[in-house]
Amino acid sequence: MSAPAGPRVEHFDCGPLADLEDGGMTLVDGPDGSVGLFRRGDTVYALRNWCPHNGAPVCLGPVTGTNVTKGGHEVEHVRDGEILRCPWHKWEFELATGMSITQPVRKVHSYRVVIENDRVYLVIRRLRKRKNVDTTHD
Amino acid sequence: MSIRPTIDCVVHPWPGASEDIREFLPARWDGQPIPRIGRYFYPPSIPEWTPIGDDDTRPATSSPELLAESWDASIGTDGAILVPLTRGLIPEPDLGPAVCRATNEWLRAKWLDHPALRDRVAGAVRIDPEDAAAAVAELDRVAGDPRFVTVAVPLQGREPYGSRRYLPVWQKAAELGFTVTIVADGGCGINQFPTMAGYCDHYVEYNSLLPWTAAMVHLASFVGGGVFESIPGLRVVFLDGGADVVFPFMWRMDKPWRGVRYQVPWIEKHPTEYLVDHVRFCVQRAEGAALPAASLTSLATELTVYGSRFPHWDAITPEEASAGLDADAAENLLSGAADFYGGRFARWAAELSARPGLPVR
Numbered sequence: 001m002s003a004p005a006g007p008r009v010e011h012f013d014c015g016p017l018a019d020l021e022d023g024g025m026t027l028v029d030g031p032d033g034s035v036g037l038f039r040r041g042d043t044v045y046a047l048r049n050w051c052p053h054n055g056a057p058v059c060l061g062p063v064t065g066t067n068v069t070k071g072g073h074e075v076e077h078v079r080d081g082e083i084l085r086c087p088w089h090k091w092e093f094e095l096a097t098g099m100s101i102t103q104p105v106r107k108v109h110s111y112r113v114v115i116e117n118d119r120v121y122l123v124i125r126r127l128r129k130r131k132n133v134d135t136t137h138d
Numbered sequence: 139m140s141i142r143p144t145i146d147c148v149v150h151p152w153p154g155a156s157e158d159i160r161e162f163l164p165a166r167w168d169g170q171p172i173p174r175i176g177r178y179f180y181p182p183s184i185p186e187w188t189p190i191g192d193d194d195t196r197p198a199t200s201s202p203e204l205l206a207e208s209w210d211a212s213i214g215t216d217g218a219i220l221v222p223l224t225r226g227l228i229p230e231p232d233l234g235p236a237v238c239r240a241t242n243e244w245l246r247a248k249w250l251d252h253p254a255l256r257d258r259v260a261g262a263v264r265i266d267p268e269d270a271a272a273a274v275a276e277l278d279r280v281a282g283d284p285r286f287v288t289v290a291v292p293l294q295g296r297e298p299y300g301s302r303r304y305l306p307v308w309q310k311a312a313e314l315g316f317t318v319t320i321v322a323d324g325g326c327g328i329n330q331f332p333t334m335a336g337y338c339d340h341y342v343e344y345n346s347l348l349p350w351t352a353a354m355v356h357l358a359s360f361v362g363g364g365v366f367e368s369i370p371g372l373r374v375v376f377l378d379g380g381a382d383v384v385f386p387f388m389w390r391m392d393k394p395w396r397g398v399r400y401q402v403p404w405i406e407k408h409p410t411e412y413l414v415d416h417v418r419f420c421v422q423r424a425e426g427a428a429l430p431a432a433s434l435t436s437l438a439t440e441l442t443v444y445g446s447r448f449p450h451w452d453a454i455t456p457e458e459a460s461a462g463l464d465a466d467a468a469e470n471l472l473s474g475a476a477d478f479y480g481g482r483f484a485r486w487a488a489e490l491s492a493r494p495g496l497p498v499r
Contacts, residue, residue: 053396069404072368073302090397102396103407 011114011121018118020044025059031124035111038063038084038095046122047084047098048109056088058108066092066101084108142473143216143490144456148321148377148420148445149259150176151205151220151249152187152197158248162240167233175223178324179332180344188212188449198449206254212448214456215472217490219288219445219483220249221262221377225325226292234266239276242286250285260486262290262319267299267307274310281314287483289316292323293352293378294330300359305368312371315481320356321377322349346424349378354387357417361391364404366412373415373478377445379422381438388413413441418478420445421459421471423452439467443475 012031020026020039027049028035034049036059051058065080083101084093092101098108112123153159157172176187176197187197190204198212199205205213222241228234241264250261263286265273280286289311297303299320311318332338332348353376360366360374391409399405418441424433434442444460446453460468476487 067400067403069364069367069406073364073404075403086397089394090400092396092400100396102399 007125010124010126012111012124014046014120014122016118017042017044017115017120020120025063027059030111030122032109034059035122036060037113037120040081042115044113044115044120045095046111046113047093047095048111050109051086051088051091052100052106052108053086053089053091056086058084058086058091058093061085061087063095141492142469143487143492144214144472145444145475145487145490146213146215146218146446146448146456147319147375147443147475148221148447149205149213149218150197150199150447150449151202151222151245152176152199152449153244154196154200159237159240159244162243162247163236167236172237173225173228173325173327175225175323175325178322178329178344178348180338180341182341182345182451184451186451188451188453202249202252202255206252209258212453213446215444216492217258217260217487219262220245220259221288221290221319221321222264223321223323223325224264224266224292226323227268227294227296227328227330228266228326229328231269235269235272235276238264238266238273239279242276242280246283246285256285258490260285260287260483262286262288262321263316264290265307267291267304268296270303270306273307277307277310277314277316284482284486287316287481287486288319288375288479290319290321290323290377293320293349294324295356298359299356300361300363300365302363305363305365308365308372309369312369312373317373317375317479317481317483319375319377320353322352349376349422350380350383353378353380353419354383357384357387358391358409360416361405361409361412362402364402366416367404367406373418373480375418375420375443375479377420377447379419379424381419381421381442382424382433384413384417384419384441385410385435385438417441418443418475420447421454422447423454423458439463439471442471443478444471 014028020037022039026037028037036047036049038045047059049057049059062085063081064083064085065077066083067075067077070076082095084095093108098110100106114121114123189195190198222245224237224241245261249255263280265276267273332344338344388410395408421442421444456472460471476484
């Protein structure tokens with residue numbers, strides 16, 4: 001009998017929600033290296049601790065807002081608490097998605113998170129013929 | 139295939155005497171010497187301006203008749219933009235705009251109207267951007283004359299040209315369909331340092347450093363100041379070159395941009411991405427005869443327009459500038475400037491007649 005089509009889905013157990021500081025960032029050893037868990041109340045964002053620019057430990061950077069132009073030189077500070085700033089070269093990423101706010105988009109790898117029975121799980125989608133991930137840069 | 143006229147984007151018309159513009163200056167400056175044009179601190183050890191001949195050391199463009207007679211040998215294109223010099227930074231605030239205005243009237247009366255030249259030349263209107271209000275007024279004043287097709291400002295400003303105080307000038311230029319050209323121009327002795335690190339000693343240092351470094355400072359300032367975002371129609375041409383160094387330089391702006399844009403959120407893309415829509419460089423002898431194979435990347439070639447800078451000593455001919463280019467690239471270099479300049483320049487260029495057989499080969 002052949003294997004089922006589509007990716008294989010696994011849940012990676014990150015431990016109890018209660019162990020994560022609300023409003024803070026907790027590093028865990030994930031399935032493919034270090035992962036930053038950002039708990040915001042009952043929501044947890046999970047980003048791989050690896051900046052797509054130069055491989056910095058991006059999750060160690062501050063979570064801030066950003067500045068945008070309202071046209072010309074009129075500047076507004078927006079999205080406080082939504083932007084993760086890499087500690088090395090200050091690239092800015094959306095905490096919720098890992099996407100850079102600048103074009104062309106570069107993405108910090110993000111994981112979907114499920115919380116079941118007060119435990120936090122990363123949803124890992126494996127391709128059937130997945131190549132090994134080199135984790136040496138984490 | 140239709141033949142497009144070849145255009146020399148920079149020829150410097152020379153006053154027969156240093157004070158030729160005197161008759162166009164208001165009387166309040168009567169009795170006060172006007173500085174000579176074309177005199178930076180650093181003269182080369184050969185005549186800086188190609189002389190008429192062995193017996194006459196005046197620059198070769200010292201009269202419209204001289205330019206017309208020697209056109210085929212010295213210019214060779216179907217049309218040319220006359221870019222007069224104005225002495226660059228002038229200390230007296232009212233004299234700068236007055237010299238520019240007098241120069242424009244001199245150019246119009248002596249050159250653009252001249253029967254031997256008028257079917258093949260157009261003019262750069264000189265403005266003094268240090269007085270933005272006066273510069274805007276001068277642009278409005280000459281805008282009705284279609285023979286003024288570009289704006290020229292000195293390579294050195296009191297501040298880099300992305301500074302906000304210059305914005306109304308660039309805004310007005312774009313609005314009136316003028317491309318802004320930036321040209322090495324001095325003579326008053328209040329020029330900025332020729333290098334960021336201080337005064338150099340010799341012409342070779344000055345000539346190999348000042349033009350492109352000053353261009354890059356203005357370029358960084360235009361980008362950093364959000365000028366290209368504020369004025370989407372603004373087009374800038376650096377008449378003293380820089381295409382050979384612009385990509386390494388812009389790479390240095392691209393690299394930190396994502397991290398430092400927080401301070402300048404009006405920069406919404408990599409700085410390099412502004413170049414193609416907004417910036418061109420005139421060919422230079424330093425980039426010269428081997429263009430583009432030796433010194434310019436193919437991208438840099440696309441940012442290049444042809445201008446001889448005649449009668450400057452290192453003026454470059456159409457043949458030299460296009461040597462080594464394939465036919466399309468050569469045609470684009472010598473005839474494609476209007477595609478970028480657009481506006482008034484393109485309307486003028488469309489009326490030029492192309493002479494088959496000259497010098498694209």
